[in-house]
Amino acid sequence: MTTAAAFDPDPILKTLPTGPGVYRMFGADGTVIYVGKARNLKRRVSSYFRKGAHNAKTQALVGQVADLQVTVTHTEAEALILENNLIKEHRPRYNVLLRDDKTYPYIHLSTQQDFPRLSFHRGQRRGEGRYFGPFPSAGAVRETLNHLQRVFPVRQCRDSYYRHRSRPCLQHQIGRCTAPCVGLINQQDYARDVRHVEMFLSGQSNEVIDELVGRMEAAAESLDFETAARLRDRITSLRRIQERQYVSGARGDVDVLACRIREQTACVQVFVIRDGQNLGNRSYFPKAPPETTPEEVLGAFIARHYLGQETPGELLVSHELPDSELLEEALGNDAGHRVRISARLRGERRRWMTLAERNAEHALSARMSNEQAMERRFEDLQAALDLETIPDRIECFDISHTRGEATVASCVVFGREGPIKEDYRRFNIDGITGGDDYAAMRQALERRYRRLKEEAGELPDLLLIDGGAGQLAQAEGILEDLQIEGVTAVGIAKGPRRRPGEEVLMIAGRDGTIRLPPESPALHVLQQARDEAHRFAITGHRSRRGKSRQASTLEEIPGLGPKRRQALMKQFGGLKGMKRAGVEDLVRVNGVSKALAERIHAHLNG
Incomplete structure (x- = not known):
């Protein structure tokens, strides 16, 4: 192929047809640098090589051209479709490129089943059932599914999970599912909820509300006030969803x-x-x-x-x-x-x-x-982990304790703009065997995502777990139990020498591990989230351990109950203040007698 400087377009221009088609411009290295369409190929392509005023973009493009090829089409509309396909295939540097051109996500209802399932769906809509959407993002689908589950308790669990249940799951316990897996609802009543879901997703929410109002009034007349109250709550929730989603004047x-x-x-x-x-x-x-x-x-x-x-x-x-x-x-x-x-x-x-x-x-x-540097890291993260889309939100969990004492879990949140500190959360872990990191991780994850489900909070696209396969398995289990889809769980474990840059990544549902180069921008953003979760967990653990040790010291004093301990801590601001206080000072606290004050003083001062 000739060089750009030596390219002579005249022989090609003389043979160009005057009909519609697509032209491709090549650089000196043989790559496609621009794809365009034309109603008249000869006139359009010739215009690039006429001497005269061109903007800087066109001048730069023409200066790089080493060859060009054309494809004749029947119509200009056909040329537009071919142009679009070629741009997606070659991604030329001088064309407008859409970085994230994945398909829109949908909500899928498996109407062919006796007890249909609502689920997140992306890709070709070839399966049986009904598809609702498209939605602008995975987050919008998850938010809608969460709203629907609060109003219409239709199952969202995977079929494999559903078929192997012997008792109701967490969703039934929090009122989000009627437990068809263990026969707690008959097919007729379940089908009514499914019909309401279909009506709501088809834009017939007013008709659903009218039907629910009729059932509520009938239940009240028959003195079934429990059912009436439950229907009233459904109606209220449905109207709130309407207020958030309804667009005045919209049709179609x-x-x-x-x-x-x-x-x-x-x-x-x-x-x-x-x-x-x-x-x-x-x-x-x-x-x-x-x-x-x-x-x-x-x-x-x-x-x-x-x-x-x-x-x-x-x-x-x-x-x-x-x-x-x-x-x-x-x-x-x-x-x-x-x-x-x-x-x-x-x-x-x-x-x-x-x-x-x-x-x-x-x-x-x-x-x-x-955001520019962080954006590049997130784009690299999508490629490195082979994600469907660039993640918008990452949540990372870590556990901190001292030989099982005062265990604290942290959750930090990162977006493309960096840390979102107002969304950080800590969890004081109780009711587990000291030092059991798996149980601690499971409790933190369950509390976090159960609450997000109940409050229709924003779910992450990527869930990062500081730990190995065991901790990652806890995350997979919680996401399955709470029927959360569209969230990719990743474990990040230190390498054998525990040095930064040697981390091992594990992705839920995939075999094997991933090691990214130390200079990888994707690894940097994961390290930043992991280190921030570690810092946040340690800070919470130290605070809780200090309070615990202060409280345990006072608990050893006979006659000093919880209320008096709390009063003393407030009065003197902690153990140091109490140690400096004399017996006369301690007596001034409400409920502390002179004998008790003397015991406190003696205990704290040896």
Whole structure:
């Protein structure tokens, strides 16, 4: 292949057809550096090599071209689809690239079973049952599943777990499942809950509420107040979900897309609205060459993001797209229904776009402040661990104790912006054999994720456990018991010489171990989370151990009960203050007699 400097385009340009097609530009090393489509190949490709004003991006591109090839298509819409496929295959440096172009996640209901299951699903929708979505992120799916489980106790456990139960699981104990696995509900009543789930996910939540209200009133009239109260709580929870998800004026399926570019960083904010419900939003940061306009980013993003995926009936965009008619035709042919792209918005739709634009600005500001280095680490982490998507949230657990005394577990949280300290948590571990790290880890994980399930809290994408296979097994068991899906559990253990950089990684559900190079950015972010969890656990352990030892010393004094011990600690601020106090000072504390004061003074001062 010739070099870029010696490339003469004239022989190729003379033979180009005037019909639609796709052109590929190659660099000197033979790699594809740009893919484009054209209504008229001859006119479009020739324009690159005319002398005249080109922007810096085009000048840089043309200066790198060493060869070009074209593919003729029947229509321009066909050219757009081929262009999209080639860009995904070759990822040319001068095209707008979508870094995270995984498929949208869905909720799957296995309606073919006697006792159907609700579950997280990503990928091809080939299995039996119904699929609801798409949702903008795995977090939005998990949040919706958690809400549904609080209102409609339909099982979410895996079939293998369900088939081998001999007694109800934790979900039944906290009122999130009716335990069909052990026959605590008949098929007819269970089917009613399943029907309500289908109605709610299909946008018929008002009809569900009306039915529940009717049942509640009938139960109250028959003096079955326990059932009436339970239905009342369901109705209240369902209305709260409606308030959070309902979008005023929304009809049908709509996506709202706003683009903002600042300092060569592009952000596309996508709000997903289905059947009048806001299923959430997500920020995308396409890789775009310098001087790319918002219109170019949006047009490329829509083609990369929607072709081959489920597309709603209407896309609302923040900028007029020059190829909107072509995109509508290609998306419509691909989706099997009409797709409209609208940029001139009024009234309520203008307010939706304003919200999306505001979120895009906020996402850009947050990303550009201090996130760039961490973002690269998270991208490397996705590749190193072969994750489906770049993780947005990591939670790391560690255990600290002194020979089994005052055991404390820590949970630290990291996002792409770094540590999220307001979400850190500590757990005082009790009721286990001292030094049993497996039991301590299991208790901490159960308390953490049971509460998140009950309160509809945000779950992590990656669960990092400081420890080996035993600790990781505890995490797998808790995630299974609580029916949490979409969370990847990873164990990080020190190497044989216990030196930084020699850590061994184990991923739940996969065989073997992973060792990353010491200079790996992915390893650095895991080490940072692990070390922060270790620090946080040690701090909590030392504090608890100090209080425990102070309390145990006072417990040895006859006649000094819990209330008097607490009063003394508050009065003197700890054992040091009590040691400095005289008998007369101790007597001033309510409930402490002179004889007791003398015993306290003698005990503390030997």
